[in-house]
Each structure stands twice: as structure tokens, then as C-alpha cells.
Amino acid sequence: MLGQENWYLHVTLLGRVAAFDEDALEDIDRISRHYTGQPYPQRDRRRISAWIEVQTWHSWAMNRPWTGSG
Numbered sequence: 001m002l003g004q005e006n007w008y009l010h011v012t013l014l015g016r017v018a019a020f021d022e023d024a025l026e027d028i029d030r031i032s033r034h035y036t037g038q039p040y041p042q043r044d045r046r047r048i049s050a051w052i053e054v055q056t057w058h059s060w061a062m063n064r065p066w067t068g069s070g
Contacts (some may be wrong), residue, residue: 008062015054024049 021027024047025040032040 011057013054013057015052015056017050018053019051020068021049021051022046053059053062 015035025043027049029046036065
């Protein structure tokens with residue numbers, strides 16, 4: 001997993017938004033369940049998910065490019 005043992009690992013994605021989902025409670029719930037085991041508790045705010053067409057990306061690990069293999 002990205003950054004599980006080392007928080008100096010990251011990936012940056014650059015692109016354009018291809019679509020929006022304006023009723024995105026299921027997306028925030030999925031993330032919340034992953035980290036807390038529970039659905040996201042705040043239900044009174046609108047959630048929006050954006051689907052991105054990635055045009056370029058880069059990754060970094062401890063001051064050097066990271067390929068994800070080590």
C-alpha cells in the first residue's frame with residue numbers, strides 16, 4: 001500500500017475532471033469504512049465526487065522518484 005510504512009511516499013495525479021457525482025455519500029462512506037469501520041457520520045452536508053482523466057502523474061519516495069517496486 002502506498003505510504004503504509006513510510007509516509008514519505010506519494011503519488012500526484014494531474015488531469016481533467018471528466019464527470020461529477022453529486023450524490024456521493026457512498027464514496028465518503030467507503031473511505032470512512034476503510035479507516036473507521038463505520039459509515040461517515042456527518043450526513044447533513046452535500047458530497048461531490050469527481051472522476052478524473054489522468055493526463056500525467058509522478059511519484060516520490062524520500063527525495064527520489066519512486067517506481068512502486070521498493
